[in-house]
Amino acid sequence: xxxxxxxxxxxxxxxxxxxxxxxxxxxxxxxxxxxxxxxxxxxxxxxxxxxxxxxxxxxxxxxxxxxxxxxxxxxxxxxxxxxxxxxxxxxxxxxxxxxxxxxxxxxxxxxxxxxxxxxxxxxxxxxxxxxxxxxxxxxxxxxxxxxxxxxxxxxxxxxxxxxxxxxxxxxxxxxxxxxxxxxxxxxxxxxxxxxxxxxxxxxxxxxxxxxxxxxxxxxxxxxxxxxxxxxxxxxxxxxxxxxxxxxxxxxxxxxxxxxxxxxxxxxxxxxxxxxxxxxx
Numbered sequence: 001x002x003x004x005x006x007x008x009x010x011x012x013x014x015x016x017x018x019x020x021x022x023x024x025x026x027x028x029x030x031x032x033x034x035x036x037x038x039x040x041x042x043x044x045x046x047x048x049x050x051x052x053x054x055x056x057x058x059x060x061x062x063x064x065x066x067x068x069x070x071x072x073x074x075x076x077x078x079x080x081x082x083x084x085x086x087x088x089x090x091x092x093x094x095x096x097x098x099x100x101x102x103x104x105x106x107x108x109x110x111x112x113x114x115x116x117x118x119x120x121x122x123x124x125x126x127x128x129x130x131x132x133x134x135x136x137x138x139x140x141x142x143x144x145x146x147x148x149x150x151x152x153x154x155x156x157x158x159x160x161x162x163x164x165x166x167x168x169x170x171x172x173x174x175x176x177x178x179x180x181x182x183x184x185x186x187x188x189x190x191x192x193x194x195x196x197x198x199x200x201x202x203x204x205x206x207x208x209x210x211x212x213x214x215x216x217x218x219x220x221x222x223x224x225x226x227x228x229x230x231x232x233x234x235x236x237x238x239x240x241x242x243x244x245x246x247x248x249x250x251x252x253x254x255x256x257x258x259x260x261x262x263x264x265x266x267x268x269x270x271x272x273x274x275x276x277x278x279x280x
Contacts, residue, residue: 003033003068003069004030004032004066005031005032005034005068005156005188006030006031006037006054006066006067006188006190007029007030007064007065007066008027008028008029008053008054008063008064008065008066009028009063009064010026010027010028010062010064011024011026011027011028011050011060011062011063011064011065012024012025012026012027012060012062012063013046013049013053013058013060013061013062014061014213021212022212022213023045023046023049023213023214024046024049024050024063024213024214025213025214025215026063026215027046027063027209027214027215027216028216029207029216031156031188031190031205032188032204033155033188034186034187034188035188035189035204036191036202036203036204037188037189037190037191037203037204037205037206037207038190038191038192038198038199038202038203038205038206038207039190039192039193039206039207039209040193040194040195040196040199040206040207040208040209040245040249041194041208041209041210041211041214041249042209042211042249044211044212045209045210045211045212045214046209046212046213046214047160047192048083048084048160051081051158051160051190051192053065053072054067054072054078054079054081054156054158054190055072055076055078055079055081055158056072056074056075056077056078056079057076059073059074060073067155067156068155077105077154078154078156079154079155079157079158080101080150080154080157080158081149081158081160082146082148082149082157082158082159082160082162083160084160084161084162084164085165086133086141086142086144086145087145088133088144088145089133090132090133090134092133093129093130093131093132094128094129094130094131094132094133094136094144095113095116095117095129097144097145097148098116098125098129098144098148098151099112099113099115099116099151101148101149101152102115102116102148102152102153105154107151107153112151115151116129116147116151119147119150119151120147122181122184123143123144123146123150123181124140124177125140125144128140137170138165138166138167138170139166139170139173142162142163142166142174143174143177145162146159146162146181150181150185155187155188156187156188156190157187157188157189157190158190159189159190159191159192160192161192161193161194162174162191163175163198164193164194171198172230175201175202175230176229176230178202179201179202179227179228180227183226183227191203196242196245196249197233197242199245200222200238200241200242200245201228201230201232201233202228204221205219205220205222206219206220206222206245207219208220208245208248208249217248217249217251218245218248218251220241220244220245220248222241224238
């Protein structure tokens with residue numbers, strides 16, 4: 001049996017202060033090697049905190065956080081991490097921003113630049129290597145930030161709402177593009193989103209988190225055939241699965257209000273129609 005690419009067990013964390021904020025309350029999560037795993041949950045529930053722990057940027061109060069069996073506590077750099085904002089450096093041209101993460105990870109400047117130039121077409125940035133960040137569209141900035149992340153030589157990618165600031169049309173295009181890039185890269189992805197449709201389109205597994213202090217409310221396996229076209233969102237099975245995910249998101253809030261709800265669920269979602277992917 002293959003060792004999990006990511007294993008989180010009993011993770012707890014409280015931010016100190018005059019009014020301490022308990023964020024994580026015994027969170028468990030696993031991701032298989034090469035899987036695309038999404039985290040959905042209400043704002044402020046600790047999704048980004050979880051990624052920061054995995055990135056080695058935050059020491060939890062209790063629990064385990066492992067990448068390929070190695071603890072991330074006090075070990076930044078075991079994963080390639082993309083925060084919510086693209087954080088492109090305005091004084092570096094596109095190619096300079098692309099290679100920054102690889103250089104910090106120890107890749108030589110020339111080697112990093114060669115790798116970046118070879119991937120420009122795949123990331124939709126051909127001809128823009130000498131552009132300044134201010135000259136790029138929102139979608140191009142996100143692709144550049146993702147290229148910077150992909151160039152970091154790590155098996156795990158931590159992506160924190162990479163498309164959250166994009167308009168609906170650009171976001172739809174990015175879903176298709178990311179699926180193509182990920183399919184040829186074979187790396188494990190942990191992806192944070194507030195968008196249930198986005199999670200279903202992209203993921204092999206979706207974890208649903210409760211409001212703060214967060215636990216896992218549900219885990220859903222997503223079996224739709226790939227590639228998943230935009231039209232899949234109108235498939236009756238997809239619509240039903242979206243409703244189930246939304247119900248899992250609502251359940252903890254209803255419990256707090258005293259409304260009876262079923263216990264946490266670990267489910268396999270139904271496949272969409274049996275049509276080939278190119279006919280959906």
